[in-house]
Amino acid sequence: MPLTDLSLADCRDFRPELPDPADFDAFWSSTSSGAPAADNRRPAQNPVFTPVDTGLTRIRTYDVTLPGFAVRPVHGWLRSPGCPTGASDCSTSGPITSTSPTRRSI
Incomplete structure (x- = not known):
């Protein structure tokens, strides 16, 4: 359990002051204009x-x-x-977390 100097309620209520950079709106306007749905030259994939x-x-x-x-591409x-x-039952046991193919049956 991590230690903090705030109670759980105080942590949940904490809202730091985070000023937006001067070019914040311009950055997101230009960034989102390149998205597939916003660009009519490229169909959404x-x-x-x-x-x-x-x-x-x-x-x-x-x-x-x-x-x-x-x-x-992602x-x-x-x-x-x-x-x-x-099959009527599709239960497995243990975590299934491998990111590479494994050659075994579960």
Whole structure:
């Protein structure tokens, strides 16, 4: 447990004074004007979900690509429960946190 000089209630109520930089509004106006939805020259892009074969039998894994800042692609993996067809129970035990494919069944 971290130690602070404020009570829990004081921590929740704490609102520091954070002055905005002089160019704050101009920065965000120019930044958001490059977003796909705000730029009519580029259509908004939907995320792309590509299945990844990890060898896991009860977890579906997808390589996800979506447009990020300045329409640069952002990549990540999405894992979700995936029972074999006809299975009535889809429970797993232990944390599922690996970021690389493993060759084992759960």
